[in-house]
Amino acid sequence: MSGIAESRAALAHPMIAVPTHDELVEQLFVRDLKLFVGQTLEPAQQKIAAQIVPEVAASGSNSPVDDLRHRMQSFESFTTWLSLKRESQRQLWAAVEDCVERQADQLEALAAVDAPKGTVTLDADFAAPDYITRGDIHLMPGGNAHDDGSVLQGAVMDRGGAVYMLGRNGGMLNDLRGHTAMAHLLTVAPDIRPARILDMGCGIGTSTVPAAVCFPEAEVHGIDVGASMLRYAHARAEHLGAAVHFSQQSAERTSFPDASFDVVYSCVVLHETSPEAAVNILAESRRLLRPGGIAIHLEVPLLHTLGDLWQELSSELEAQFNNEPNWRGALTADYGQLMRAAGFADIRVGYQATAFNGRTAPRKFGEASEGVFRSWFVTSGRA
């Protein structure tokens, strides 16, 4: 296939679904619509909120975010903005699904890799946790655990993420979070040479491959709940030349023996679980570490660091209108406390500067967020 603005050969990895002329234009349209919703309509709502916040403050409400929301709801443009936010996200998946389904056979053929370096282990009896099956996270039809025996759900997830990156520098690997986690590891343990690394909630392996890139000698594992995602993750990693062992397991309780990893990490997983599951995942990451091993859990910025009522409301709406099951729970948690309770030492809580390459990135970790996408919230600890 050649011609259209992104031919398969020009892409960072060949597993990604390639759009036709019309599909690409449609995806660009959806991207721009989402930008319009976020950058034109949302700022007007923010200004309306600024007019109302003093009233909320004066009312002395003990749930000011709910109060603000209630007052905002009397404006029709507020509800219109929210409907369009949801509809544009649904449109994104509809566009991506058409594109993926058209090339299903081609993707299946590409996924059949000869002499793979890594593996994928699926469990037909695996039951995904409630918070995964209750609603389709990010409104992706079928959700993360969907499986029809193919790689297509993984392909949909990958292409959906790529739509956000169309026209931006840096390709479509969507691997900044994994690299940032590795940059944190090298910030706290510059000389570490891990033998075994585990990525919890690896999705299609966007966060896992960076571990293999930064530590080519290490045995790298990734676990998640969805068979289709994992099949795709395996094929994708192979095409990227990374040896990764994927398996279908819950991060709350895995089948790996105690003390079997040097590094265990997760990237933006906790806000897609539940408060209880997050506690279990931290505990499991502690159980899996050998003495002296390091756990890292990376998230989007915590809510209090956002600083104002509108930011809190808008991120809550993002959670609700984009189906994020544990947004508030994960982003208001006291991670210092949770990590101590999980039995960690040398606990760190703060923000790691976004890394394009975990090995070579500046090792910058501090208390303050540098803003969404410029840094990521990270908590880490030693076993």
Add this chain to the structure above:
Amino acid sequence: MIVSLASEVTVLRARLDTCERLLVAAKVLAPGAIDTFSPDEAAQAERDGMRQHTLNKVFRPLQEAALADLAAASRPTVATEIQV
């Protein structure tokens, strides 16, 4: 409104398809030339502009409604009306 718009777009699509087929038959276009067309940078920039223009034009009423709500929220009398 949406129904007639959908019908218009369906007619447009069919007519465009006819044009493509006739152009291929007349050997003006190679088969698949449109599907494999890749705009150069200048063309891509123009197309980006066209897309933005259409989007802003079609969704302008939503932006205007939001600004009207903002003006209403900024008037102190209205602010007391929406007290709960």
